[in-house]
Ligand SMILES: O=C(O)CCC(=O)C(=O)O
């Protein structure tokens with residue numbers, strides 16, 4: 530296994546729990562980040578948020594209605610998160626895209642999608658020629674949402690509720706390396722309050 534890979538063994542040893550499913554490797558760890566750390570990260574997202582975009586626009590302007598924020602590693606709270614993710618995932622941070630914060634208001638969502646890029650899409654080369662395909666996704670909920678905002682994995686019929694500091698990790702591929710369509714997931718509409726998450730997508734090759 531290379532420096533850009535995580536695995537079930539690594540994650541179970543690090544104390545994550547596997548969500549029972551034959552179809553996808555999905556893991557959860559509660560209290561991965563402490564609430565104070567989460568609050569600092571929320572403040573950073575608040576300070577620099579901008580409308581989210583999507584790589585392969587599909588004609589639906591309401592597909593991803595959240596706001597996004599690139600997080601900079603020169604901030605100690607971001608550097609500390611980066612370090613913790615490296616420790617728990619076993620993946621060298623050079624394989625990671627920049628950490629990205631998302632903020633959802635009431636009514637905002639990210640409709641069902643997969644995190645990998647469709648190889649037959651016209652823009653595939655643009656997004657993947659240097660660093661390759663996305664491999665693992667690690668996502669942290671920064672707050673406990675008052676109502677709504679769960680992440681739903683439709684294919685395996687699993688709904689994960691946002692809770693402050695909870696980590697979610699999944700392999701976007703099957704054990705044989707092929708892209709796993711069962712990773713399809715939907716950030717459901719927030720019904721009350723705000724929702725903040727941070728996402729880290731890893732690549733096959735170093736990011737850059
Ligand atoms: O906010 C969520 O629950 C999921 C976010 C997501 O799927 C993404 O940013 O790719």
Ligand SMILES: [Fe+2]
Pocket residue numbers: 642643644714
């Ligand atoms: Fe996603």
